[in-house]
Amino acid sequence: MNKAFYLETFGCQMNVVDSERIVDLLEGIGYAQVDAAEKADLVLLNTCSVRDKAERKVYGHLGRFKPIKDQRPELIIGVGGCVAQQEGEKMLEKISYLDLVFGTHNVHRLPELVLQVEEKRQRGSATEFLDRETRLNLFPQRSVRDNVTRFVTIMQGCDNFCSYCIVPHVRGREVSRPSAEIISEIESLVQQGVREVTLLGQNVNSYGIKDENELSFAELLRQVDAIQGLHRLRFATSHPKDMTDELIDCFGELDKLCAHIHLPVQSGSDRILEIMNRGYSSADYLRKVARLKAGDPRPGRAGRLC
Numbered sequence: 001m002n003k004a005f006y007l008e009t010f011g012c013q014m015n016v017v018d019s020e021r022i023v024d025l026l027e028g029i030g031y032a033q034v035d036a037a038e039k040a041d042l043v044l045l046n047t048c049s050v051r052d053k054a055e056r057k058v059y060g061h062l063g064r065f066k067p068i069k070d071q072r073p074e075l076i077i078g079v080g081g082c083v084a085q086q087e088g089e090k091m092l093e094k095i096s097y098l099d100l101v102f103g104t105h106n107v108h109r110l111p112e113l114v115l116q117v118e119e120k121r122q123r124g125s126a127t128e129f130l131d132r133e134t135r136l137n138l139f140p141q142r143s144v145r146d147n148v149t150r151f152v153t154i155m156q157g158c159d160n161f162c163s164y165c166i167v168p169h170v171r172g173r174e175v176s177r178p179s180a181e182i183i184s185e186i187e188s189l190v191q192q193g194v195r196e197v198t199l200l201g202q203n204v205n206s207y208g209i210k211d212e213n214e215l216s217f218a219e220l221l222r223q224v225d226a227i228q229g230l231h232r233l234r235f236a237t238s239h240p241k242d243m244t245d246e247l248i249d250c251f252g253e254l255d256k257l258c259a260h261i262h263l264p265v266q267s268g269s270d271r272i273l274e275i276m277n278r279g280y281s282s283a284d285y286l287r288k289v290a291r292l293k294a295g296d297p298r299p300g301r302a303g304r305l306c
């Protein structure tokens with residue numbers, strides 16, 4: 001009989017994608033997903049640290065599972081995601097009933113950590129940051145389960161260091177996946193019935209800028225738009241300072257690109273934007289929005305982004 005796992009996911013789309021990987025990895029070692037911790041042999045929280053006091057909330061949340069562990073000491077409890085990355089092994093010291101901790105670069109090590117607890121009752125953590133090459137080799141295909149829409153990660157991490165944000169510290173520096181690999185993943189998803197993809201990254205607009213041989217984000221969008229059988233294309237999330245004219249023009253050029261953009265303003269005050277280290281002014285932001293609204297020259301399509 002299959003062993004059962006229960007998984008709760010908090011936070012952004014990056015964690016949603018990581019949780020999809022977690023499901024695949026656990027199924028690979030004989031676990032099936034269930035909808036309640038009481039039915040599970042393994043309970044995992046995939047955590048987010050963006051909100052204030054996030055760690056405290058995770059510790060509070062884990063407390064819900066303690067009575068189950070008291071009744072069934074063989075229950076395995078684990079924490080992944082950004083709080084796990086931030087807190088590391090400390091979590092094992094603080095919570096006696098926690099068995100494993102895995103960070104944002106170590107989702108692939110989850111089966112090994114689970115088997116270690118199962119076979120040797122040995123608690124473990126994996127929170128080291130990986131180098132660029134290793135990270136680029138760790139973008140496995142995920143199963144498609146009757147999905148018509150899918151997130152496709154095109155980059156990880158962030159180099160912007162906005163003064164209020166923890167992401168560069170818990171997700172690492174920005175790394176872009178090779179475009180050929182992204183195209184091939186989307187072609188394969190389309191063959192399996194997916195009709196809409198959302199290209200995902202902390203700041204997709206800066207896709208490829210660290211690699212002179214790589215496509216720009218606008219060029220990548222054009223190549224994805226040309227994939228036969230794909231109906232809709234979206235992306236998230238964008239940084240206003242990297243929103244180029246070439247990218248804005250894509251909304252006028254590409255039929256599959258939906259009239260939808262997430263462009264965080266953060267503040268209307270230039271003083272606050274500077275303190276936030278955002279790299280643009282309120283006037284820059286408004287100019288880009290005006291350009292986006294005016295951006296589709298084709299008859300009947302003006303105002304797609306109003």
Ligand code: SF4
Nearest residue numbers: 158160161162165167
């Ligand atoms: S660009 Fe976004 S993810 Fe990167 S540091 Fe700023 S707020 Fe955080």
